[in-house]
Each structure stands twice: as C-alpha cells, then as structure tokens.
Amino acid sequence: MARLTGTLGQVGDLFIITLEGFRRTWDVRSWFWEFVHQCWFLTRVTSVPVLLVSLPLGATVALQVGDLAWQLGAQSATGSAVFTGTVREVAPMASALLIAGAGGSAMTSDIGARHIRDELAAMEAMAVNPIHRLVTPRLWAASTVAVLLVPLVILAAAGGGYFFNVIVQGTTPGAYFDGATRLLSLSDLLVTLFKAWIFGFVAAMVSCSMGMKCDTSPAGVGRAVNKATVVTFLLVFTLNYVISTIYFLAYPPRAY
Template identity: 70%
Template sequence: MTAVPMPGPVRGLLSQVGELFVVALEGMRGSFDVRAWWWEFADQCTFLARVTSIPVILVALPLGATVALQVGQLAAQLGAQSATGGAVVVGLVREVAPIAAALVIAGAGGSAMAADMGARRIRDELSAMETMAVNPVHRLVTPRLWAASLISTLLVSLVILAGAAGGFFFNVLLQDVTPGAYFDGALSLLQISDLVVTVFKAWLFGLISAVVACYMGMNCAASPVGVGRAVNRSIVVSFMLVFALNYVITTVYFVAYPPRT
C-alpha cells in the first residue's frame, strides 16, 4: 500500500504550525531564568501599557454604549428596560473584555513586536546572538510573552469599566433607567467563574498574540517588504486564533457552568 503524498500547501502550513509551537514552548521554557529577561520584560510592559491603554478605552466606550442602545431599545419593547444593565455588563465581562484586550494587544503591541523582530533579523542580530551562545528566543521572545499576557490581563478591567460607563450613559441618562436597576441586573447574573474565565482568556490571548508576532518577525523575508508582510500576517493570524479559541473556551465553559437564570 503506497502512501498518498501530502500536498505542498498543507505540508507548509503544518510545518509553520509546528514551528510556531516550538517557539511558544521554547519561550515558556526560558521563563525560569528570570534574571536574563527581567529588564526586557519591564521595558515591554511599559511600552505595551503606553500604546494600548488609551486605544482600548476608546474602543470600549462606544462599544458599551452601542450595546446598551441596541439592547435598551429591544428591552423597552418587551417592558424590561431594567434588564439592560445586566445584559451590557455580563456581555462585557464574558466576551467583549478579553476579545477587545487581545485585539488591541495584537494590533498595537503585536505589530510593533513583529516589526522589531523582523528588523533584528534583517540586521542579523538574531544570528549574532546565536553566535555568542545566547538563545534569542529566551532573551527576546520570553519577556514579550509574559509582558503581552500580563498587560492583556490588566486591560480587561479598563474595558469593563469603560464599557459599563458607556452603557450607563445611554441607559440611565437617555433611556431613564435608574442607576440601581442598571447595576443590580448585572450583579445578579455574574458569577465568580465568569471573572476567572475572562482573566484566563485575556492571559491566553495576549500570550498567543505575542507568540505569533515574534514568530512572524523572526521568520520574515530579509527585506523591508518582508517585514511589512510579517506584520500584516501576524495581525491576521492572531485575530483568527483569538476568535477560534474564544469560541472553544466559551463553549466548554457554558457546558461546565451553565449561565445563571
């Protein structure tokens, strides 16, 4: 029985997926040598916090307001305007916060990481580090993994607060819902497990965004055009992985912990 040859595109895709996992595992393996990457980690945290804090707030404010406006109109037709706050805040906590944080990390921070790693590849800095017996994954990728995952986790609170503020403005000031009813509906539906899963999602999505960005930058074509294409690919791939994993995690969570009625 002869083996059927694997098509070239499929083989190439599987090879890239395998290399991506290798970079992720090697980066996590270097986490134990904290002294080697601590200062780079602090620098990356500062950079990511600076470039993502304002954008994520500007994204969450109109997003929460839009959800509140649409849900409020539907709730008004059903005579249940007091439930709008619960729908807005629960939606923010369960789905919007980790997704928005991950997308901002991948778009603002991940693109910068991919460009930085690609520039280092063009200048042969990665090869020079290997020549000096310095593992570039441990020195450069590991701090970026932990910085992106940490900042993504911290951005969740900003998304929830900004989105809730936007929803509060439309619900309370424009649709005459009382503040007590707005927040009471949210607190009655939320569970501790919702917050735990949200934080886990944000941490995982930030980690994935950093892995993809670093991998694309380290394996780009040795030209400015190659760096630009690597940045574009890193953003697209990160978005696809984040949405796919979010669907899987949410499905498993709802099966394990059914929503409170």
C-alpha cells in the same frame, strides 16, 4: 501539497519557538527588565485605544438593548445585558485584539528588523539565545497586559452603557447596576481573565514567530506583520468559541 507542507512547517516553527521561550522562563533575571520595558510599551500603546473602543461599544449595546427592553417593559434588563456581554465576551476579545493589532505588529516588526540586520545571528554567535532574550519577556508581557486591560474594558463599557441607559433613557442607577450581580458570578470573571491571558500569550507567540521567520527584506517584514495580525485574530476567535463552549457546558447560565 507544497503549500500544506509549508503551513505545517510554520506551525511546527511556531510551537518550537514557544516551547523554547518557556524553557528558560525560570531564569527571570535574564529577561526581567526587558519584560518591564515591554509591559510599559504595551500599556502605553493599548490603554487609550481600549478606552476609546470600549466606551462607544458599551453605549451601543445599551442603546440597542435599551430600546428593545423599553418596548418589552423590562428596562432594568439593559444593565444585565451590558455587564454580562462585556465581562464574558467583550473584555477579553477587546484586550486581545488591541494587543495583537498595536503591540503584536510592533513585536513582529522589531524582531523582523533584527532578523534582516542579522542581529539574531549575532546574538547566537555571542552565545546568547535570542528566543530567551527577546521572545520570553514578550510572551509574559503580552499576557500580563492583556489581563490588566480587562478591568479598563469593563469600566469603560459600563460607563458608556450608563450614559445611554440612565442619563438618556431614564433608567434608575440601581436598576442598571443590579445587572452586575444578578447574572454574573465569580467564575465568569475568572474565565474572562483566563481567556485574556491566553489571548495575549497567543498574540505574542504568533507575532514573535512571524518576526523571527520572515523573509530577509523590508517587504518580508511587512508581510510578516500583516500575516501575524490575521493569524492572531483567527486563533483568538477560534479559542474564544472553544473556551466559551466548554465553560457554558460545565457551568450553565443561571436562570431567573
């Protein structure tokens, strides 16, 4: 019972911090430069890893699907599989997981270190709301960068798939890129960007909340970083399933 009460309390703190961060969103001048700083930091720590993850991922999908398609005599379907899987599922998930793993852990450790040094309490003593000053820009920065990472994931995965499917397996470039327009629609891209925005926001929300509520010790900060990463991953996978299910029910895939 005590564990359940503690969990519900943490969920309540999470939503309170998030709503309080939203409350002063309109006052852009108070957090704009921190937002720019966080965007630059997240871009710097996630852009190269997302390319390194997406290239072999696209190549692996192209290699496995290409072998199966070759046996079935449908080599041109490889491009469709790579683009469809990347745009609908891989791109938002890859951007969100890197935001949570690289950027979110840094957010948790930074805010947690401020917490154990009583910097948050000092800000409150100076009539500065630490949530408005620290959490609000991080929420918007993480969601913005997550959306901007989506094109990088798509291009990198498409490049890796192109190498194996066209150069190694001999499929024509026209047949490979035909999949980008045959099975995909504008709604697929819009939903992908929406999912990336939501996932980035969730990553920052959990990371900031864990940092502000961590135990006042270095070990407490370390546990908060680990907990924030695990919770973010679970929430992202759950939300991805829910959003994808609703989308496919509302817009069934086109048959060819």
